[in-house]
Amino acid sequence: MSLAEIIPKKLQANIDNIIDNVVLSPWLTDAEKADYVLKIKALLKQKNAVIIAHYYVDDELQSLAEETGGYVSDSLDMANFGAQHSASTLIICGVRFMGETSKILSPEKTIIMPTLEAECSLDLGCPIDEFSAFCDQHPDREVVVYANTSVDVKARADWIVTSSNAVQIITHLMDEGKKIVWGPDRHLGQYIKNKTNADMIMWQGNCVVHDEFKLYELEQLMEKHPGAELLVHPESPEAIIAKADFVGSTKQIIAAGKKSKANTLIIATDHGLFYKMSQVVPDKMLIPAPTGGKSATCKSCAHCPWMAMNTLVNLYEALRDNTNTIEVDESVRQEALIPLNRMIDFSMQQGILTAGDA
Ligand code: 13P
Numbered sequence: 001m002s003l004a005e006i007i008p009k010k011l012q013a014n015i016d017n018i019i020d021n022v023v024l025s026p027w028l029t030d031a032e033k034a035d036y037v038l039k040i041k042a043l044l045k046q047k048n049a050v051i052i053a054h055y056y057v058d059d060e061l062q063s064l065a066e067e068t069g070g071y072v073s074d075s076l077d078m079a080n081f082g083a084q085h086s087a088s089t090l091i092i093c094g095v096r097f098m099g100e101t102s103k104i105l106s107p108e109k110t111i112i113m114p115t116l117e118a119e120c121s122l123d124l125g126c127p128i129d130e131f132s133a134f135c136d137q138h139p140d141r142e143v144v145v146y147a148n149t150s151v152d153v154k155a156r157a158d159w160i161v162t163s164s165n166a167v168q169i170i171t172h173l174m175d176e177g178k179k180i181v182w183g184p185d186r187h188l189g190q191y192i193k194n195k196t197n198a199d200m201i202m203w204q205g206n207c208v209v210h211d212e213f214k215l216y217e218l219e220q221l222m223e224k225h226p227g228a229e230l231l232v233h234p235e236s237p238e239a240i241i242a243k244a245d246f247v248g249s250t251k252q253i254i255a256a257g258k259k260s261k262a263n264t265l266i267i268a269t270d271h272g273l274f275y276k277m278s279q280v281v282p283d284k285m286l287i288p289a290p291t292g293g294k295s296a297t298c299k300s301c302a303h304c305p306w307m308a309m310n311t312l313v314n315l316y317e318a319l320r321d322n323t324n325t326i327e328v329d330e331s332v333r334q335e336a337l338i339p340l341n342r343m344i345d346f347s348m349q350q351g352i353l354t355a356g357d358a
C-alpha cells in the first residue's frame, strides 16, 4: 500500500472523533469553567497529579497548568519536565505521542490524557510496518525519527529528535560519517538537509497544520510590514522557511520573539502559541502567517484539530475517573527508551535542555 493511500484513510478515520470531541463538546459559561477549574485543582492535590501542556492547547488549559505548578512548553521540554517531576500522575494535555513519550520515560507514573483520540498527522502517516520496511531497504543508514511518532516507530529508531535539537543531532551524526534514513516530516527533514548538507533519504509525511502556510500571501503581508520579523516552525514548507528570520521549536520561537528588536512579529505556527507569546511580548504586534488566500482549503485555520480536542471537561472526567491512561508494551518501551535517552543526554550535553528546565 502506498503512503498516499495510508494517510487519507487514517485521517478520515479520525475525523469522526474530532467532530465528536471538538464540534460537539459543550460550550461552557464562565461560571461553569470556574467550577471545572476548582474541581480539577482539588483532584490534582488529592491524586498528587500535575498538568503538563503543549503551547497549542486552549488558553484555559495552559493557564490552569501554570497556576497549579504544572508546565507549558515544547515537546522535548514537556517530556523532560514530566520525567523529573515528583508527581505520581502526569496529565498530558497535547497529542498522543506526547503522552506516550512521558510513559516511555516514566513507566512507574500514571499518565492520563484528556482524550486518547488526539492524534497527529505525522504519527498517523507513519505506520510501523511500512516505515520499518522503508528502513530495511537502507541497512547502512542510521534511522532518525521525529518525536511526533508512535512508540513502535521510536523503538525502530537509532535516534529520536525534536525540532529543538534536530539540526545539532544530525550534524553530530554527520561528524561521525553517518548517512540517514529520516521520518516522518518531509519539511523538517528538508530544513535539516538544507542546514547541514546531510545525506538523508526521507519519508514523505507532513503536518496538516504547518503545511497550509502560503508563500504568496506571506510575501504580501511582509510587504505591508517591512520592519516585521518572521518566526517559523520547521514543520512549515521550504518556501516559507526560506523567508524566515528565525526557525525553531515552539519554545525557541517564544525565546526568539522575546529577544527580537522588531515591534512586529509574523508567526508561522499553530495559533495556540499566541497565548504565551502575547504574555512574553505584550508590547509587540503579533500577526499570524497566512494560511488562507487563493489556495486556502477547509483545513486552513492554523490550529491543530487534535490539540483542540483537549478540554476542561474531558480533563476533569479523565482525572476524576482515572481513565484515558497511556499504556505501552514493556519490551517496546525498553527499545524506544534507548534512542529517547540518547536524545535527552545529547540535549543536556549541548545545553539545549538544562536540569533547570525541569
Ligand atoms: P514542538 O516540539 O516545537 O513543540 O513541536 C511539536 C509539534 O507537534 C509542532 O507541531
Ligand code: SF4
Residues within 6 Å of the ligand: 095, 119, 120, 121, 122, 148, 207, 208, 209, 210, 235, 270, 304, 305, 306, 307
Ligand atoms: Fe502533529 Fe501538526 Fe498537530 Fe503538531 S500541529 S501535533 S505536528 S498535526
